[in-house]
Amino acid sequence: METFGQQLLSFPERRVSVDGEVARFPTxxxxxxxxxxSGRLGMTLSDRLLQSRLSLMEAMYGRTTAAPFxxxxxxxxxxxxxTLGLCSTCRDISDTPPDCKVKVLMDPHSYVDNFGQTHNTxxxxxxxECNYDATQYSPNLTTIRNSLHESPPPDPNNASAWIYNTAIxxxxxxxxxxFRKGQPAVAYNFSVLIANDTWERPQITTCTINYCAWVYExxxxxxxxxxxxxxxxxxxxxxxIKRTENGPGSNWRTSNYTFRANGxxxxxxxxxxxxxxxxxxxxxLTSHLTTILDSASYDFYSTxxxxxxxxxxxxxxxxxxxxxxxxxxxxxxxxxxxxYENEQAIGTAWESVAFIHVEWVWLALPAAAVLGASVVLVMxxxxxxxxxxxxxxxxxxxxxxxxxxxxxxxxxxxxxEIRERAKEMTGQLVGDMNERVRLVKS
Numbered sequence: 001m002e003t004f005g006q007q008l009l010s011f012p013e014r015r016v017s018v019d020g021e022v023a024r025f026p027t028x029x030x031x032x033x034x035x036x037x038s039g040r041l042g043m044t045l046s047d048r049l050l051q052s053r054l055s056l057m058e059a060m061y062g063r064t065t066a067a068p069f070x071x072x073x074x075x076x077x078x079x080x081x082x083t084l085g086l087c088s089t090c091r092d093i094s095d096t097p098p099d100c101k102v103k104v105l106m107d108p109h110s111y112v113d114n115f116g117q118t119h120n121t122x123x124x125x126x127x128x129e130c131n132y133d134a135t136q137y138s139p140n141l142t143t144i145r146n147s148l149h150e151s152p153p154p155d156p157n158n159a160s161a162w163i164y165n166t167a168i169x170x171x172x173x174x175x176x177x178x179f180r181k182g183q184p185a186v187a188y189n190f191s192v193l194i195a196n197d198t199w200e201r202p203q204i205t206t207c208t209i210n211y212c213a214w215v216y217e218x219x220x221x222x223x224x225x226x227x228x229x230x231x232x233x234x235x236x237x238x239x240x241i242k243r244t245e246n247g248p249g250s251n252w253r254t255s256n257y258t259f260r261a262n263g264x265x266x267x268x269x270x271x272x273x274x275x276x277x278x279x280x281x282x283x284x285l286t287s288h289l290t291t292i293l294d295s296a297s298y299d300f301y302s303t304x305x306x307x308x309x310x311x312x313x314x315x316x317x318x319x320x321x322x323x324x325x326x327x328x329x330x331x332x333x334x335x336x337x338x339x340y341e342n343e344q345a346i347g348t349a350w351e352s353v354a355f356i357h358v359e360w361v362w363l364a365l366p367a368a369a370v371l372g373a374s375v376v377l378v379m380x381x382x383x384x385x386x387x388x389x390x391x392x393x394x395x396x397x398x399x400x401x402x403x404x405x406x407x408x409x410x411x412x413x414x415x416x417e418i419r420e421r422a423k424e425m426t427g428q429l430v431g432d433m434n435e436r437v438r439l440v441k442s
Contacts, residue, residue: 008362015350021072023347025219026338027083029272033280048340049284055332056292059325060315065332067228068339071221073349078219078229081345082271085334086187086285087212087233088326093191094204098130098143102153126153128162134191134206139171141193143202159197168313169193170293174286178257182237185211185259187282188289192322205322209289209330210235211277213261219347234266236275255279288333402427404441 055065069076105125112118126147131140145162147154154161172190191206213236218229236259243255261273296312319325404427412418430440 008359010357010359011354012357013352013354015075016353018073018349018351021349022070023072023076023078023221023349024070025078025081025216025345025347026068026341027081027343027345028275028334028338028341029084029343030276031084031278031281031337033278033284048337049288051336051339052284052288052333053292055336056288056329057312057315059328059332060292060296060312060319062315062319062328064328065335067226067335069221069226071349073351074222075350075352076221076347077350078216078345078347080215080217080270081219082213082215083334083338083345084275084277085212085214085233086209086330087214087235088207088209088323088330090205090207090323090326092204093134093206094201096132096134096204098132100128100130100156102156103127103129104153127165128156132193132202132204134171134193134204135189137175138173138189138191138206141169141171141191141204142166143169143193143195164195164197167195168296168316170296172290172293178238178241181239182263185236185238185257185277187211187285190289190293192293192316194316194320194322203320203322207322207326209326211259211275212236213266213271213273213275214334215267215271216345234261234264236261237263239274257282285333289329400429400437400439402441403430403438 058065103126105127108120110118110120126149128145128147130143130145132142134141144165146165148161148163156162170190170192172188174188175186186208188209189207190209191204193202193204195202212233215232215234216228216230217232220227220229239258239260241255241257256279257277259275259277261275262268266273292312296316316322316325405425409421412421426442427439428442429437431437
């Protein structure tokens with residue numbers, strides 16, 4: 001019976017929309033200036049500033065800041081929406097030929113011996129300095145290697161005679177000049193060189209960060225997990241600039257840029273393809289990227305000694321895929337900036353409800369059995385429609401008084417005589433006026 005019940009009934013779960021619950025996803029249409037305040041030390045601080053730089057550092061450590069959303073039910077969904085964001089494109093230029101020079105530096109040194117006398121001497125340090133012209137408009141990337149031999153200077157082409165004194169070099173530059181419509185909205189550029197003595201040549205990657213339109217399709221959220229669904233990114237193109245006059249000339253820090261995604265495959269028939277970026281917000285982004293990336297590189301001076309910021313450089317050595325790092329950086333800072341926006345993409349909140357599903361085909365057999373029994377019952381009633389059917393026991397009626405028989409008829413001595421007499425006796429039950437029933441001879 002239990003197996004039959006399992007086949008007959010099932011309890012599937014279905015999603016139903018929940019009234020009164022929210023499903024919100026913040027979007028950016030206009031990238032405005034960060035809200036801030038100045039403290040006693042004159043430092044401009046804000047929560048967005050701190051969170052932005054934290055997200056960039058997390059990207060170097062291999063983590064991505066999660067997308068912000070609000071879901072008031074167990075599950076939420078969004079059909080489609082668009083937001084302003086950042087995207088990156090990187091290319092490997094490790095085959096860039098270096099311009100290498102051997103340098104012998106004289107380092108004056110003095111020391112005091114055990115007798116208190118001061119001695120002056122000079123140490124010669126042999127280094128191999130190689131410059132890489134990463135791109136046409138960027139500063140050169142540089143590596144410095146120390147000689148494993150004091151003299152004479154080893155062959156520059158003999159890699160086994162040198163050891164890297166630098167592991168990472170990062171250069172950054174901007175492109176502020178927009179001179180034609182449709183020109184890609186470049187927000188930032190950087191190149192990274194990572195060197196390792198076990199590699200044949202340094203790994204060099206150059207990246208461009210652009211302002212892009214992010215188009216989401218069929219995004220979902222379950223608990224704290226967000227699924228982007230289908231996400232396409234379209235690089236924006238320059239449309240116009242509006243400068244705010246502050247005294248003679250224009251003030252670039254208060255210039256507002258208008259960018260469009262027209263002509264890039266962006267679904268302009270569904271969404272507004274125009275975005276506005278305030279100059280101060282653009283400068284804020286540049287400041288974040290420059291501060292974090294420069295902190296991960298070695299600072300080169302006139303000597304062979306290098307000054308490195310611990311932590312970020314080691315993170316890049318542990319995660320040397322710069323293309324993936326750039327993607328994490330643009331995704332993280334976009335998600336951070338969305339947290340401070342009021343414009344929302346509204347979705348649908350769902351919850352799972354259990355329903356009872358009946359497999360009616362499994363009721364055919366018991367239904368046939370019930371129908372057959374009903375037919376038999378009806379036929380039995382028809383065949384016995386003139387027969388009195390007793391629903392109660394007849395035993396009490398055997399003790400009723402007999403009427404119509406003589407006492408002599410009951411003069412019997414043996415059980416066999418009683419049986420024979422009973423076969424010959426017929427009677428009927430008759431009630432009198434007092435509703436007393438008697439067995440009357442018929």
